[in-house]
Amino acid sequence: MEKIVICDDNLPPLKRLKKFISSGGYSVYPFENSDLLAKQIKNKLEYDLLITDLTFDSCINTGEDLAELSKQEFPKIPVILITGYSPFNSKYINLCLDKIRLDETLLPAINRYLKNN
Numbered sequence: 183m184e185k186i187v188i189c190d191d192n193l194p195p196l197k198r199l200k201k202f203i204s205s206g207g208y209s210v211y212p213f214e215n216s217d218l219l220a221k222q223i224k225n226k227l228e229y230d231l232l233i234t235d236l237t238f239d240s241c242i243n244t245g246e247d248l249a250e251l252s253k254q255e256f257p258k259i260p261v262i263l264i265t266g267y268s269p270f271n272s273k274y275i276n277l278c279l280d281k282i283r284l285d286e287t288l289l290p291a292i293n294r295y296l297k298n299n
Contacts, residue, residue, distance in 0.1 A: 216243040236265040249274035
């Protein structure tokens, strides 16, 4: 079973994302703290896909920082950024999704990226 890591500092959406992604048949490992996740990535945490929010109120690392670190450690692992802000572009992000439309867009995006690995 594919392992998906999600990071969002807002606990209710994080729990909702975990439940939603799990319903698609994936193993989901949620992180509420981007700094903790950054340490885990550096320690070679194994995962098949990273989904991260863009901003974290009480953490040093942003979603873009996590994406960059992930690509440095695991260049082939896709990164999906979820945000309520305008579309965000970065060479470390494979796809940017609007939080408002996640019910429609997230599982198809996950399926597309994990079927290509």
